[in-house]
Amino acid sequence: MPLQPGSLLNQRYRIDEVIAQGGMGAIYAAHDLTLNLKVAIKENFLPGEEHVRQFSLEANILATLRHPNLPRVTDHFTVPGSGQYLVMDYIEGTDLRQWMKNKGALEEVEVLKIGIEICNALIYLHTRQPPILHRDIKPGNVRLTPTGRVFLVDFGLAKRSLQGEKTTTGAQALTPGYAPPEQYGQGTDPRSDIYALGATLYAALTGMIPEDGLGRAMGSVELTPILHHKPHISPATARVIEKAMAVLPGDRYPSAQAFQLELKRALEMTSQGAVISPPSQLPEQNIPAKNPPLSTSGPARKKAGLLLSLVGIIAFGLTIAGLFTRKPLPTPPPTPEPTLTATVVTMDDQDSSPGIILSSTSTRVPTDTPVLTPTSPPQFNPTPEKEPELAFVSDRTGIPQIWIIRSDGSDLRQITHLPEGACQPDWHPGSNRLVFVSPCRDTSDEHPGAGLFIINADGTGLTPLPTLPGGDFDPAWSPDGQIIAFSSIRNGRPNIFLIHLPDFNLQQLSSPVNSERHPSWSPDGKFLAYETTRSGFRQVWIMQSDGKNARAFTENRGALPTWTPDGLRLAFLRGTSALVVVEKPFNEPLGEENPLTEPVVNLSNPAFSSDGAWLALDRIVDGNRDLYLFNRDRQEWIRLTDDPAADFDPVWR
Numbered sequence: 001m002p003l004q005p006g007s008l009l010n011q012r013y014r015i016d017e018v019i020a021q022g023g024m025g026a027i028y029a030a031h032d033l034t035l036n037l038k039v040a041i042k043e044n045f046l047p048g049e050e051h052v053r054q055f056s057l058e059a060n061i062l063a064t065l066r067h068p069n070l071p072r073v074t075d076h077f078t079v080p081g082s083g084q085y086l087v088m089d090y091i092e093g094t095d096l097r098q099w100m101k102n103k104g105a106l107e108e109v110e111v112l113k114i115g116i117e118i119c120n121a122l123i124y125l126h127t128r129q130p131p132i133l134h135r136d137i138k139p140g141n142v143r144l145t146p147t148g149r150v151f152l153v154d155f156g157l158a159k160r161s162l163q164g165e166k167t168t169t170g171a172q173a174l175t176p177g178y179a180p181p182e183q184y185g186q187g188t189d190p191r192s193d194i195y196a197l198g199a200t201l202y203a204a205l206t207g208m209i210p211e212d213g214l215g216r217a218m219g220s221v222e223l224t225p226i227l228h229h230k231p232h233i234s235p236a237t238a239r240v241i242e243k244a245m246a247v248l249p250g251d252r253y254p255s256a257q258a259f260q261l262e263l264k265r266a267l268e269m270t271s272q273g274a275v276i277s278p279p280s281q282l283p284e285q286n287i288p289a290k291n292p293p294l295s296t297s298g299p300a301r302k303k304a305g306l307l308l309s310l311v312g313i314i315a316f317g318l319t320i321a322g323l324f325t326r327k328p329l330p331t332p333p334p335t336p337e338p339t340l341t342a343t344v345v346t347m348d349d350q351d352s353s354p355g356i357i358l359s360s361t362s363t364r365v366p367t368d369t370p371v372l373t374p375t376s377p378p379q380f381n382p383t384p385e386k387e388p389e390l391a392f393v394s395d396r397t398g399i400p401q402i403w404i405i406r407s408d409g410s411d412l413r414q415i416t417h418l419p420e421g422a423c424q425p426d427w428h429p430g431s432n433r434l435v436f437v438s439p440c441r442d443t444s445d446e447h448p449g450a451g452l453f454i455i456n457a458d459g460t461g462l463t464p465l466p467t468l469p470g471g472d473f474d475p476a477w478s479p480d481g482q483i484i485a486f487s488s489i490r491n492g493r494p495n496i497f498l499i500h501l502p503d504f505n506l507q508q509l510s511s512p513v514n515s516e517r518h519p520s521w522s523p524d525g526k527f528l529a530y531e532t533t534r535s536g537f538r539q540v541w542i543m544q545s546d547g548k549n550a551r552a553f554t555e556n557r558g559a560l561p562t563w564t565p566d567g568l569r570l571a572f573l574r575g576t577s578a579l580v581v582v583e584k585p586f587n588e589p590l591g592e593e594n595p596l597t598e599p600v601v602n603l604s605n606p607a608f609s610s611d612g613a614w615l616a617l618d619r620i621v622d623g624n625r626d627l628y629l630f631n632r633d634r635q636e637w638i639r640l641t642d643d644p645a646a647d648f649d650p651v652w653r
Contacts, residue, residue, distance in 0.1 A: 002026045003043070010077055013041060013087065020140075025083060027154065029090060035466055035504055039074065042086040042154065055084040061132065062086070063464060066420060066439050068449030069121035071153055074466050089469050091151045096204060097139035105207035108233055112267040115201045115241075117150035118142065119260035122197065126190040126256055129419060133188055137196035138178040139203055147492060151469070177209040181217035181247055191249040194259050198244025198252075205241065206230055216247050237266045388609060389653040390616055391415070391425040391434055392627055393443075396645035400440045404457070404653070407614070407629065409640055415459045422453070424649055426477050431653045432457050435465075435475040435484055443625070443648050445517070446494065447473045452486060457653075466504050472497075474518050478545075479525040485509075487517035496530055498545075509547035516541075520561050522586070529553065529561035529570055540572050542586075553584070560605060565612045573606065575599060581606050581615060581630075597630060609652050616640075616650035 003015045003026070013030040016038075020027045025043040032039050044055065059076035066072065075087035096114070100106070106114075118137070125132040134141075136154060143151040180195035182188055195213065202210045206229035215221040223245060226238035240262040246252045253259040387406040394403050397414070399421040405412045416422040420439030424447075427434055434457065437450045448471040454463045465472075470490030477484055482501055487494045494517040496510040510516040514534040521528060525545060532541050540558035543550035553561070553570060561572040567586065574582045574593075581596040581603070597603075602620035609616070615630040627640040627647045641647040 038090040040088045040090045044084045052078050066451050067124045069117055091143040093145040095140050096142040106204045111201050111205045112263050114150055115263045118152050118197055119256045121152040122193055122256035134193050138175045139200055176212045181213040184214050191252045194244050194252050198241050201241050234270050236269050240266050390650050393423045393649040394647045396643050426475050427653055428477050429479050429481045437473045447471050476519045478521050485519035522563055523567040531559050562606050605649055607651050618648040
């Protein structure tokens with residue numbers, strides 16, 4: 001019996017409504033009373049200790065996934081005697097099934113774009129180690145948001161793919177028309193998801209549910225060609241989708257990336273008007289009603305082999321998916337993901353957020369600006385026995401990961417080993433933990449789909465922080481260790497938020513109409529410096545830690561603010577083609593700016609040592625991005641790393 005609206009689940013989630021219900025569970029819209037957020041909850045009825053153990057194992061894996069086309073699993077638990085529950089982001093909007101019901105088939109270009117977006121999610125899932133299969137792709141699990149984003153949802157049946165392991169430890173999703181033939185009992189692999197996505201695109205394009213895969217494997221029906229339903233569709237688009245729906249896995253695309261590549265080619269041809277008009281006459285179609293004779297040669301022989309493997313399953317009935325002992329299909333090697341070229345922050349980069357019309361009322365400047373007086377923290381006394389340490393990011397293993405190194409270049413060690421990468425570290429004031437961002441695949445300013453994680457300095461205790469779809473990045477730990485400031489594009493453009501530890505209460509500080517990022521705490525925790533484009537270009541502003549009394553700190557361009565350890569001055573980058581680290585008194589709006597460095601091309605991410613004597617930065621010299629230390633008194637540059645890979649995002653411990 002489904003949970004009733006108004007009931008409280010696990011002393012935290014208030015059930016608002018039943019979104020969907022089936023024999024093996026339900027999906028609910030609920031309200032997280034702890035975080036004050038709307039969430040979706042997937043309920044599974046899988047009795048038995050083995051199912052509970054498997055659910056916990058798979059839920060832990062799903063909770064680590066971070067991708068802009070996937071909802072996040074934020075919690076999971078088992079209620080004895082009731083079921084297992086996955087708590088996920090609630091994605092606003094409508095699903096593709098409802099869209100088709102209300103408005104009919106989609107335009108060809110729209111279908112291709114949806115397919116490309118879902119392929120992004122599948123590429124990510126299938127290249128995890130081990131690969132993760134969705135196993136229930138259908139129009140009802142493709143979510144379309146009001147802002148035009150596409151999500152692949154419903155992870156209650158996602159499954160890790162292990163060589164030699166049965167693929168059905170629990171109930172399978174068997175949606176006629178969308179489930180591939182092998183999912184009725186033989187092993188599944190990433191090509192099974194490709195079939196289901198192809199069937200979903202077929203339905204979106206034609207407005208018709210495709211013939212069931214099992215019936216096609218048995219020879220009782222054949223797939224009605226797309227051009228039979230929609231003669232005006234590009235033959236290239238029809239071929240791509242129909243190939244994805246081949247009965248035999250070996251006849252489909254070997255990977256989601258290969259499928260996506262063909263979808264992109266079809267989109268390019270369609271956008272260029274390669275097909276101007278439909279053919280005047282369709283070729284004669286041969287669509288038998290049922291049970292055609294099976295030949296014992298050619299492709300039909302291969303289909304007969306698949307048919308024989310399914311006969312025993314039919315004898316047991318098709319209403320419930322049981323446990324089968326056949327080995328899974330061999331998993332094809334994943335196609336490598338394209339390498340992303342690292343980019344460098346420059347002052348003439350334009351803000352990527354949608355343009356807005358600025359007026360005098362959009363600038364939050366108080367009538368009476370109070371005098372801001374930060375409290376100076378204790379001075380740093382370096383330990384003579386060991387050189388200070390820095391955390392930084394390097395892609396020397398092929399993808400950005402967080403490393404630690406001493407300021408003399410010794411004791412280099414890797415901290416994170418995440419398959420999707422890690423970047424933008426910041427130390428807890430106790431220097432025993434780091435907050436960072438993942439996924440990270442390059443040195444970009446923003447990381448759509450990323451979330452925040454905490455990890456111990458020795459690489460243990462990896463913990464994801466609650467988040468919402470969009471992307472969280474630029475974390476900055478408060479001096480008292482109780483709050484993390486960060487930037488997020490969950491509202492469509494970068495804004496600054498606070499997450500309070502340990503209750504995870506969320507607070508938005510900056511105005512949603514402006515693009516604001518790179519928060520930096522004053523050493524006493526009373527103020528935040530940040531970067532904004534509210535004046536039409538990148539500029540440094542300051543606000544109180546509660547978001548009040550925001551004011552401009554720089555009249556001209558400025559980016560990546562950082563405080564001096566005594567809290568009396570702010571440093572930031574100034575310039576366009578060549579950048580200078582500039583220092584200015586914090587509480588003197590008209591104070592003189594003092595250049596700390598000479599103009600340098602390709603300079604980024606300045607960070608002061610605890611005694612204020614050194615700046616750590618990353619810069620590109622001779623095409624190689626490395627860490628450098630700059631001594632303020634001696635005006636001396638020291639190269640800290642010299643690896644062919646990119647080293648960046650330094651932060652002193």
